[in-house]
Amino acid sequence: MSVDISRAGIVGLRSGLVEHQFSCREIVDEYLEAIRKNDGTLGCFLHVDAEGAKSAAEAIDDNLKTGNELPALAGTVVAVKDNIFVNAMPSTAGSCMLEGYEPAFDATAVERLKAAGAIVIGKTNLDEYAMGASTEQSAFHPTKNPRDHARVPGGSSGGSAAAVAAGLCSVALGSDTGGSVRLPAAYCGVVGFRPTYGSVSRYGLVAMASSMDVIGPIGKSVEDCRQLLAVMGGHDPHDATSLPDPILKATDAERTLRGLRVGIPKEYFSDELAPEVVAALQRVQSILGRAGATCTDISLPSTVISVPTYYIITPAEVSSNLARYDGIQFGPIGRNEATSTTKLRDERFGTEVKRRVLLGTYVLSAGYADRYYHLAQRARTKIRQDFATAFADVDMLLTPTSPTLAFPFGSVQDPVSMYQQDVFLSAASLAGVPAISLPVPTDSLPVGAQIIGPQRRDADVLAWAQALETAMRTT
């Protein structure tokens, strides 16, 4: 059976190469042509490395001709969010502050993907420094949702999710601090996985909120996400917060839905859900029930404080991490010594970045730290306790990824409303647990169903998600 390159997953692309249905160069050429035709409208990419991708593809083809066994990700063409370093490619993090910067090394995740044969085709658009839920906050241009060009793709990894959804690459990398992989995956109708905190090295990821930042895969299927995580995960001595043991193992078993205990947190199903989201989640529950899973109503009482907690802890860490952009350690001031640090930061940082730096400085300042930051750290403990209590009784949680469908450009203006896009996403980030957004088949704009599992049980979350994905496709 012939393989359709634009629809194929990682396994299909590799098998197509092995069976000589197409060359790796043909795979890359097809994606480059798709980018040429569509990215002028969509704006997924900030940089495309056509020559580098062609050259890497020809090396794979040469390897195949010599009869050598191909690596696991041969034929996989990956787009990388522009806050993750790829050697000798521009890495702006969506900010004018880093415009023109080219790192001299690969992020560990990228280094491992390349070593396994993956080809990096380019860098994708994002909200500046990954701060946003719509990709409207990019310093360069917004990205459009491939399903409806008048709507946002979600954020902050909007360029990556839109590129996968539009068939401009096989898979993509995003980063998820408070939902930045899962939300755009839901809005664009693809799969996005936030692994357990520390399961993928942060080395080479531009720091936003270091206690929550995770690199996560985005793909057309759960299997593609699993394949990427299997390669890029695991301990890295360059990142002291990386977990000592691999998060996925060769012995991980497939799972069925029969006997699965699914918790439905009542706080995630308010009257404010869009009707399309309600209908989609009811359908998922019905499919789970028919497959032999048991859905039980549970409570996560600290849900109401998860977004406020996130928007204290994150700005605090942002204000600390972004202090390095002073034109001495980082930033473009070396070219113009007449520019002061404060002027440089005011000119080069965008509105949302400045808002979070100011807020972070405030919640950390003497007299306010106890009232805000230290209290938020305690609230974070309560949120973790909620999950621990829930997972004593159920195997996984099912929630909507977002209360709404992708919204039109410019329709969410005030910061608090934008922050509340993360309402179903922040708690898992604060608790460091794995969570995946799966597209639910629907006639409307895409709707994402989120599966949340216990910490370090990523293999189970992926296996359950894959079983649900199969059930949804066949029902």
Add this chain to the structure above:
Amino acid sequence: MADNLDLGQLGHLSNLGLTAGELATYQGEFQEILKFVTLLHAEEYDDVSVTSQATDLENVYRHDTVAPSVHARTLIEAAAGHTEGYYRVPAVLRKKGNA
């Protein structure tokens, strides 16, 4: 709460030289954001410990061994300013009378 918030001072502490227009915009937004995050204060936190990061790793060490890395010259040349094998940055200290 933030009634007496001095955003100009906060901008100074944040190394941001905010314009008058930015100060006016942020002042209104900050009231709303702080009102929102103050939802935290409705909960009880007696005997609740703090969480700084979620995986509870502590005392993480590695062997102090030399390993291959990116060449120093490559890193220096990637900087915005460099000269004769050194980073070039703005002067921090100035001669008396030139401040």
